[in-house]
Amino acid sequence: MTVDDIDRQLLAQLQQDATQSYAVLGQAVGLSAAATHERVRKLKASGVIRRTTIEVDPVALGRGVAAFVLLDASTWMGDEPTRRALTEIPAVEEAHIIAGPASVLVKVRTATTEDLQATLRALHQVDGVTSTQTVVVLESFFERQPTVM
Amino acid sequence: MTVDDIDRQLLAQLQQDATQSYAVLGQAVGLSAAATHERVRKLKASGVIRRTTIEVDPVALGRGVAAFVLLDASTWMGDEPTRRALTEIPAVEEAHIIAGPASVLVKVRTATTEDLQATLRALHQVDGVTSTQTVVVLESFFERQPTVM
DNA sequence: CCCCCAGCTGTATGTCATTCTGTTGACGAG
DNA sequence: CTCGTCAACAGAATGACATACAGCTGGGGG
Structure with a gap:
């Protein structure tokens, strides 16, 4: 279109x-x-507009801690089982296969750093994951939708 | 609430x-x-629902290439001028101050890798930025909104 | 024991989404 | 040049829904 x-x-x-x-x-x-x-x-x-949705405040819902986690893998993680395993961890908001220092990059949101730790444990238990490297967000400048103009 | x-x-x-x-x-x-x-x-x-909005298809709007860019800085970048400079780059979708291997992490979306290169140039020209490290997304498993349940 | 109030149901009304009909302008064929 | 076609638009009609209102109920505090 x-x-x-x-x-x-x-x-x-x-x-x-x-x-x-x-x-x-x-x-x-x-x-x-x-x-x-x-x-x-x-x-x-035509799918340009996927859906109309609401934007929620993460903090109000107990997701005030954000972090990016790099996953290293011993096997190929680009397949459906990996996707499903990551989907089932509620704290995982995004998961991408990347070119660079690791195999997969995920974005997670939790209530506390303790929950972040629990999420990291869950990520370690995903098949193929050998190690993780975590980047904690201290402050978000902004998170916006794709610019259309 | x-x-x-x-x-x-x-x-x-x-x-x-x-x-x-x-x-x-x-x-x-x-x-x-x-x-x-x-x-x-x-x-x-109460602000739990910030707004109702549409979810657009990035590919349909010429934003099919995604990447995460780590910014190293010689000065403190946590202030308003930096935020504004990053906001003004349309390809920048998120910007976070992080604890870890760099000062700032930004997520960018462009139409092509050439545009990505142009965006990296723009990021280099932001005050205080000394170097960048780019992680290109090969495939996105999923990008969803904060889990509410 | 009674009062009060938050949260609920059912109803009424005005607004808006959705559909339909007709008009205009661009374009290609004859 | 003229006709036919089609996409995009304006205006009007109607049916659905948001929103406001009037009462009901159950639980907590004085």
């Missing part, structure tokens, strides 16, 4: 607030409510 | 799909539409 400039404006608006009406949304980009609705419908149908 | 089990169920549901009606949402947790509405209103008012 081709995403033109108006579409990007709509995406930017919806990233800010997905609850605004199509009338308001249309005014912001100079279109009628119906035309806006049609464009948003197509963006959803 | 105290977040009880029903609240967490609501949050989980809304993370999946923030467009469903309060009636449907209420059925999922065993409440009336009005009571559900009231709970969600409070979750928003």
Whole structure:
């Protein structure tokens, strides 16, 4: 699908607030409510908009400690079992196969450093993992969504 | 604010799909539409729900290459000017001050590896940055929102 | 024992999403 | 040049839903 400039404006608006009406949304980009609705419908149908969701405050939910963990592996970890094992650890928010100093990079969020320790233990027990290296986040400047413009 | 089990169920549901009606949402947790509405209103008012937003497909928007970049610094980078400088680089999606092998960890997304190179150049020009170390993402297992349950 | 209040249900109303119909403008074929 | 086609849009209609309101209930404190 081709995403033109108006579409990007709509995406930017919806990233800010997905609850605004199509009338308001249309005014912001100079279109009628119906035309806006049609464009948003197509963006959803084509998968550019994956879903509309809520952004939660991690701290309020007991996930105030963030860290990145590098996993070294003795076997190839790019397969489904590894993915599933990592998915099942609730603290793991992202998992990536990387090129560089390790095999896998995961981002974790826990309530306390004790929970972080427990998560590291869980990561060690994932098949293939031989060692971990943890980078603790002291302060987050910002975490935002992909820039659309 | 105290977040009880029903609240967490609501949050989980809304993370999946923030467009469903309060009636449907209420059925999922065993409440009336009005009571559900009231709970969600409070979750928003208290900041547990920061906003409702859309999740976009990075690839469709020309951000198919992801990487993590470690920044080494000669000066303290925990202040506002650094934050602003990093915010202004569109490819930078996250920026964290870390404890460990470097001062700052940023996550970037670009269309191509050439754009990644351009972003690295931009990062080098941020005040205080002395060197960078880049970890390129080969494949993402998953990137999800904070687990609420 | 009674009062109070948070949290709930059911209902009413105004707003908005969604659909439909018709218009306009760009484009290609004849 | 003209006609036919199609995509994109505006405006109006209707049906669903958010939101507000009036009462009900059960538990905790005075």
